[in-house]
Amino acid sequence: MTEINEDTVRAEARAWLEANWIADCGLVEWRLKLAESGWGVPHWPSRWYGRDLPVGLVPVVEEEFKRIGAIGVAKVGIRTLAAATILAHGTDLQKEKFLLRILTGEDIWCQLFSEPGSGSDVAGAVTRADFRGNQWVINGQKVWTTSAHKAHWGLLLARTDWDKPKHPGLSYFILDMKQPGVTVQPLRQMNGYASFNQVFFTDAKVEPEMLVSEVGNGWAVTTTTLMHERRGADALRSWAVASDKPGRIYDEERDEIRTTMEPYKWYPQRVGRIDLLLERARATGKSDDPVVRQEIAKVLSMSKAAEWTARRARTAQEQGRPQGPEGSLGKLASSLVARAAARVHTSLLGPDALLTGEDGPMNGLLAEILVSVPACSIAGGTDEIQRNIISERVLKMPRERTGDTDRPFKDVPRNTVG
Amino acid sequence: MKFSFSSEQEEFRSNLRRLLADRSSTKEVRRLMETDQGYERDGWAAINTALGLTAIRIPEAYGGYGLSLGDQCIVFEEMGRALLCAPYFATAVLAAGAIMNAGTEAEQQALLPGIAAGETTATLAWVEDNGRWEADGTMLTATAEGGGFVLNGHKTYVVDGHTADLIVVLARAQQGLSLFTVDGKAGGLTRRALKSMDPTRKFARLDFGGVKAQPLGAAGAAAAPFARTIIEAVVCLANEMVGGADRLREDALAYAMMRMQFGKAIASFQSMKHKQADMLLEVELAKSAAYYAAAALDEGDDDALAAAHLAKALASDAYTQTAIHAVQIHGGIGFTWDNDTHLWFKRAKSSEVLLGDAGYHRELMLQNWAA
Numbered sequence: 001m002t003e004i005n006e007d008t009v010r011a012e013a014r015a016w017l018e019a020n021w022i023a024d025c026g027l028v029e030w031r032l033k034l035a036e037s038g039w040g041v042p043h044w045p046s047r048w049y050g051r052d053l054p055v056g057l058v059p060v061v062e063e064e065f066k067r068i069g070a071i072g073v074a075k076v077g078i079r080t081l082a083a084a085t086i087l088a089h090g091t092d093l094q095k096e097k098f099l100l101r102i103l104t105g106e107d108i109w110c111q112l113f114s115e116p117g118s119g120s121d122v123a124g125a126v127t128r129a130d131f132r133g134n135q136w137v138i139n140g141q142k143v144w145t146t147s148a149h150k151a152h153w154g155l156l157l158a159r160t161d162w163d164k165p166k167h168p169g170l171s172y173f174i175l176d177m178k179q180p181g182v183t184v185q186p187l188r189q190m191n192g193y194a195s196f197n198q199v200f201f202t203d204a205k206v207e208p209e210m211l212v213s214e215v216g217n218g219w220a221v222t223t224t225t226l227m228h229e230r231r232g233a234d235a236l237r238s239w240a241v242a243s244d245k246p247g248r249i250y251d252e253e254r255d256e257i258r259t260t261m262e263p264y265k266w267y268p269q270r271v272g273r274i275d276l277l278l279e280r281a282r283a284t285g286k287s288d289d290p291v292v293r294q295e296i297a298k299v300l301s302m303s304k305a306a307e308w309t310a311r312r313a314r315t316a317q318e319q320g321r322p323q324g325p326e327g328s329l330g331k332l333a334s335s336l337v338a339r340a341a342a343r344v345h346t347s348l349l350g351p352d353a354l355l356t357g358e359d360g361p362m363n364g365l366l367a368e369i370l371v372s373v374p375a376c377s378i379a380g381g382t383d384e385i386q387r388n389i390i391s392e393r394v395l396k397m398p399r400e401r402t403g404d405t406d407r408p409f410k411d412v413p414r415n416t417v418g
Numbered sequence: 419m420k421f422s423f424s425s426e427q428e429e430f431r432s433n434l435r436r437l438l439a440d441r442s443s444t445k446e447v448r449r450l451m452e453t454d455q456g457y458e459r460d461g462w463a464a465i466n467t468a469l470g471l472t473a474i475r476i477p478e479a480y481g482g483y484g485l486s487l488g489d490q491c492i493v494f495e496e497m498g499r500a501l502l503c504a505p506y507f508a509t510a511v512l513a514a515g516a517i518m519n520a521g522t523e524a525e526q527q528a529l530l531p532g533i534a535a536g537e538t539t540a541t542l543a544w545v546e547d548n549g550r551w552e553a554d555g556t557m558l559t560a561t562a563e564g565g566g567f568v569l570n571g572h573k574t575y576v577v578d579g580h581t582a583d584l585i586v587v588l589a590r591a592q593q594g595l596s597l598f599t600v601d602g603k604a605g606g607l608t609r610r611a612l613k614s615m616d617p618t619r620k621f622a623r624l625d626f627g628g629v630k631a632q633p634l635g636a637a638g639a640a641a642a643p644f645a646r647t648i649i650e651a652v653v654c655l656a657n658e659m660v661g662g663a664d665r666l667r668e669d670a671l672a673y674a675m676m677r678m679q680f681g682k683a684i685a686s687f688q689s690m691k692h693k694q695a696d697m698l699l700e701v702e703l704a705k706s707a708a709y710y711a712a713a714a715l716d717e718g719d720d721d722a723l724a725a726a727h728l729a730k731a732l733a734s735d736a737y738t739q740t741a742i743h744a745v746q747i748h749g750g751i752g753f754t755w756d757n758d759t760h761l762w763f764k765r766a767k768s769s770e771v772l773l774g775d776a777g778y779h780r781e782l783m784l785q786n787w788a789a
């Protein structure tokens with residue numbers, strides 16, 4: 001057997017791509033070939049469309065794709081979280097049914113965790129799954145569900161046992177979104193967009209083989225999904241960029257990216273658009289104002305340092321060394337950068353900050369920053385939850401004593417909405 | 419090596435950390451900071467020669483190891499943690515840096531081996547009463563006299579200036595900005611130790627009344643090598659500062675874990691946990707910047723200057739803020755002389771200002787920013 005290292009992997013990937021890549025081909029057709037070869041997800045098990053490569057070598061393969069202009073497997077959206085979760089906890093039947101169609105991009109997925117009464121406290125879910133006859137029957141409500149109106153499948157966290165304490169009372173399911181018991185309604189946000197949905201279940205059905213892991217093990221599975229979500233958050237923020245090359249397969253990929261990224265249109269604004277700060281200072285004639293200069297420099301330095309900190313974490317991961325505390329700081333850092341950037345944008349706007357839409361500068365884009373930034377400190381774990389995670393898991397400070405884990409969940413004072 | 423250290427570097431770091439834990443306990447720091455010199459020659463020589471610290475960045479031709487600024491910054495981070503009382507920053511960065519950047523081969527051959535071997539302590543004197551960190555604040559004059567030069571004027575805020583064997587001086591000669599070396603015991607030189615707010619890092623005022631000086635590099639050609647020396651010093655200091663900040667953070671955390679109030683460790687209160695999370699974030703960001711800046715200077719990157727100023731700005735804010743939190747977490751005992759927190763608090767304050775504060779470096783960062 002040849003040794004596996006950067007050079008051998010690069011050579012092998014390059015040879016395969018040079019022999020097989022064709023732009024004049026359907027997207028799904030190409031991805032089926034890719035899945036079969038193992039080069040689409042080389043770090044996955046060879047039994048499931050991968051090549052058992054160490055994660056650290058994936059960037060090498062990605063570089064080869066980029067070099068030749070080849071398109072990869074479908075990577076954007078919740079589908080990657082579904083894949084990671086199914087790989088870790090799914091049955092062979094689930095892997096066979098879902099993984100390939102995730103890689104080809106044929107199926108759209110959504111995540112059904114948050115509820116009106118449980119945001120930070122996701123394990124406080126009260127959506128119920130009752131086993132009746134020969135299937136699971138789902139009733140309840142989920143919220144903040146991206147792409148729910150388009151999704152074929154949902155990753156569902158539901159309560160299966162009310163006599164057990166909070167966590168062991170939860171189970172994890174794969175739910176068919178295209179069924180009568182599922183109603184999807186858009187949810188309008190403070191910035192005017194409706195990127196998320198509310199999902200209502202009225203006797204929705206789940207077949208028994210769509211239970212992931214065992215009954216009562218839903219929290220462990222959820223943790224896997226959330227871990228991958230946090231890890232992927234930076235990638236999502238960096239935005240999926242479509243190739244501008246001509247060709248049928250590129251057209252199809254552009255379509256896919258446009259559809260999948262549609263709900264995320266305002267995401268660059270929610271992280272503060274620090275790329276615009278210097279340009280805006282010049283445009284408003286304030287680039288010599290010492291106060292403005294200090295404030296811009298503060299934002300830029302924090303953002304650069306956060307970027308370098310993320311690189312430290314990634315380098316440690318690639319070298320197979322244990323990650324230091326730097327791995328858990330990115331989310332909180334980006335939310336602080338976003339707020340600071342919004343403050344500077346406000347002072348650069350002056351009275352124009354009073355206006356929005358086509359009456360605001362840059363056709364309302366700047367106003368959109370001001371009303372989108374608050375999401376950054378909430379979505380994917382609030383700043384407060386991030387600080388809890390950093391202090392409890394990284395710094396090993398004592399965990400908060402909670403009042404809901406030592407008794408049957410049915411006796412726990414219930415979360416209520418507003 | 420912008421984002422990680424090699425295993426050799428990590429090994430060097432842990433050896434140095436052990437050595438400093440042994441030789442620079444806070445008890446020892448307290449003893450040395452009360453002395454007029456601020457350090458002891460023999461004790462410092464023992465630490466220095468054990469790991470060849472002053473030799474690190476000096477070229478092999480002049481008795482050093484020829485290693486990188488990044489390697490030297492590991493030394494600074496560890497010294498900052500241990501709050502070592504030694505003339506290392508003045509000797510190995512300010513003075514040796516000026517000699518390496520400005521000196522002719524013959525001058526380097528004459529001056530560097532003594533520093534590398536730890537026999538010579540040295541410093542760089544450039545700031546004057548106008549308090550400007552830039553070269554253009556220089557008023558001290560060098561005049562040609564009898565085939566040599568004599569210096570007239572003053573320098574202040576000179577790091578370890580009262581004890582240095584050798585002083586590199588920035589002066590204004592007829593040809594323009596020039597560097598000179600002066601013997602610490604030269605005639606006409608009056609040295610006075612200033613009362614330093616941070617007793618672990620001492621400053622002096624030097625008055626020059628017709629002091630005989632030897633040129634370092636060509637007369638009138640000092641601007642570029644001086645600027646290079648200062649930017650290297652800025653990065654070294656930033657690394658020293660993040661080392662100190664990290665140590666303070668860890669000590670405050672350890673205290674919060676054992677301090678009991680209302681029947682439980684104060685570390686279990688969310689206000690304490692969130693404060694610690696914020697401290698960790700601020701210190702880690704400053705660390706990333708300090709590491710990056712050192713490697714960027716070593717590699718001659720386009721963003722090296724901006725990164726150096728960024729690193730000092732973040733280190734200034736992070737170290738001072740961490741020190742404020744650390745006193746607060748300790749509560750009343752944190753305000754006492756007997757508690758060690760104030761030792762780092764004062765180093766934080768002193769380092770925040772030395773070579774320019776955060777606002778000063780933020781402005782310079784922006785001027786060097788590639789938009």
